[in-house]
Amino acid sequence: MRNPTSDAKPGDRLAPFTFGPIDRKMLALYAGASGDHNPAHIDIDFAKEAGLEDVFAHGMLSFGVLSQVVTRWCGAGRLRRFGVRFASITKVHDVITCSGEIIERFESAGKTLLKISVVATAQDGRQTLSGDALVAID
Amino acid sequence: MTDAVAVPKNRGLFDRSVLGCATKPVEVEVERGRIRFFAGVLGESEPAYFDVAAAREQGYPDLLAPPSYFMVLEALANEELRRQGHPGVYELLQCDFRFLLHGDETYTYLGQVFAGDRLTFSTTVVDFFEKKGGAMEFATLTSTVAHSERGVLITANRTLLHRFG
Numbered sequence: 001m002r003n004p005t006s007d008a009k010p011g012d013r014l015a016p017f018t019f020g021p022i023d024r025k026m027l028a029l030y031a032g033a034s035g036d037h038n039p040a041h042i043d044i045d046f047a048k049e050a051g052l053e054d055v056f057a058h059g060m061l062s063f064g065v066l067s068q069v070v071t072r073w074c075g076a077g078r079l080r081r082f083g084v085r086f087a088s089i090t091k092v093h094d095v096i097t098c099s100g101e102i103i104e105r106f107e108s109a110g111k112t113l114l115k116i117s118v119v120a121t122a123q124d125g126r127q128t129l130s131g132d133a134l135v136a137i138d
Numbered sequence: 139m140t141d142a143v144a145v146p147k148n149r150g151l152f153d154r155s156v157l158g159c160a161t162k163p164v165e166v167e168v169e170r171g172r173i174r175f176f177a178g179v180l181g182e183s184e185p186a187y188f189d190v191a192a193a194r195e196q197g198y199p200d201l202l203a204p205p206s207y208f209m210v211l212e213a214l215a216n217e218e219l220r221r222q223g224h225p226g227v228y229e230l231l232q233c234d235f236r237f238l239l240h241g242d243e244t245y246t247y248l249g250q251v252f253a254g255d256r257l258t259f260s261t262t263v264v265d266f267f268e269k270k271g272g273a274m275e276f277a278t279l280t281s282t283v284a285h286s287e288r289g290v291l292i293t294a295n296r297t298l299l300h301r302f303g
Contacts, residue, residue, distance in 0.1 A: 019181055026179065033176040035213020038235050050236035059240035064180040064206035071205065076184060077196070082205055083244030083295075131242075 005074050005137045008114055014073045014100035019065045021093045022057050030061045057090035062129050066120045069100040070133045078138070080113065084131030088122075095123045100133070112137040151300050152277050153232040154266050162224045163260040166214040170253040173201045176210055190253075203251040208292055211251075211283055215259035227261045231277050234300060241276055241297030249291035251283070257291065258284045275300045 024042075031042050036058055039046035047055045067082050090096065097120070104115035113134050120129040170190070177187035185192035186202040193201050203210075216226030251257065265278035276299045283292040 029179045033172070033179045034209045035217070036209060038238065040235055040238070046235075060206055060209050060243070061180070063243060064176075064204060064209075067205045068180070068182065071184065075196075076186070076202060076205060077250065079205055079247055081244065081246045083242065085242040086240045089239075131244075 003074070003138070005078060005114060005135060008102055008105070008137075010102050010104055012102045014069050014102075014116065016069065016097055016099040017072070018095055018097045020095040022061075022090060022096070024055070024092060027055060027057060027061070027092070030058050034058065034060065036060065054092055056092070057094070059086045059090070059129075062086075062090050062096060062120055065096060066098045066118055066129055066131075067133070069098040069118055070116055070135060073100070074135055078135045079133060080136050081134040082118075082131070083133075084118070084129045087127045087130055090120075090122065090128045094128070096128060097121050097123075103132070150268075150272065150275055151232065151234050151237065152266060152275060153230070156230050156263050157266060158263065159230060160262040161215070161219060161227055161230060161260055162222070163258050164215050164218040164222070165256050166211050166218060166259050168203060168207075168211075168251055168253050168255040168257065170201050172210060173203050173207065173253055176207060177204050180204065180206070193252075198250065199252055199254070201253040203253070205245065205247065207251055208245060208281075208283065208294060211257060211259050211292075212261070212281065215261075227263075227279065231263065231298065233298065237300040237302060239299050239301055241299045243294065243296045246293045246295075247291070248293070249285070249288050251291055255285060258282075258286075273302050275302075 027041050031037050041055050041058050100116050100118045102114050103117050116133045174188050186196050219226045261279050261281040267276050276297045279296045281294040284290045
């Protein structure tokens with residue numbers, strides 16, 4: 001298995017990528033795949049009755065996309081923790097850029113870990129998710 | 139949001155009497171097809187999510203589930219609870235989807251989830267709090283995903299919120 005983590009150090013940036021534009025078909029498929037059938041994401045009539053302009057993307061769709069900035073780099077098997085705060089709603093037609101930067105390399109219980117900050121940003125600069133990941137170096 | 143939506147006068151909608159309560163632990167099954175469907179929608183390209191032979195080459199016993207597959211496990215658990223006549227987490231909290239958002243989510247991965255696993259899922263309500271004078275109402279949840287032999291595989295710490303206006 002590839003191991004790019006061995007000489008990784010704070011300040012290193014992970015390869016960014018973009019996802020989207022988010023469309024309604026994607027939200028319908030994510031609802032079916034995840035089992036999250038909250039109508040605010042797939043039923044515009046419900047969204048309008050709730051006072052929203054439109055349906056909006058599932059937060060966990062963005063979470064699942066953002067986690068790939070780490071797992072595409074080091075493989076999913078090394079991920080020990082992934083946490084995000086949802087900063088703003090991801091809208092239909094948004095194009096999301098996912099980026100990550102190593103911010104810490106430290107020892108814990110005899111293991112070397114990397115802490116990586118991660119951010120998802122929409123095309124207009126609006127931050128949608130931010131958080132961090134812990135990755136084990138083996 | 140517009141003024142057209144009637145916002146509850148007392149604003150609090152979560153049933154706060156369930157503080158400390160947990161959903162009944164239920165068993166959920168991890169299926170290959172669901173992993174492929176879920177990973178595909180997320181635009182994943184990791185072969186271990188799609189191809190059993192590729193997963194085994196990487197040392198896994200079967201298809202690997204992506205990190206956010208937790209969502210599927212929770213949905214399956216909620217479906218099973220409903221079948222058994224028990225409340226899922228959304229019913230327990232009395233979530234109102236007109237106002238519901240995710241606040242933050244942190245997942246700790248103690249082990250891997252593979253196709254074929256039968257896992258036990260449960261969620262506990264650990265806190266309620268408010269911000270902005272009650273205009274945002276939060277529920278803090280912890281969940282565990284456990285395997286009978288491999289132990290706890292995922293712990294989740296999450297907040298759900300109702301945002302009023």
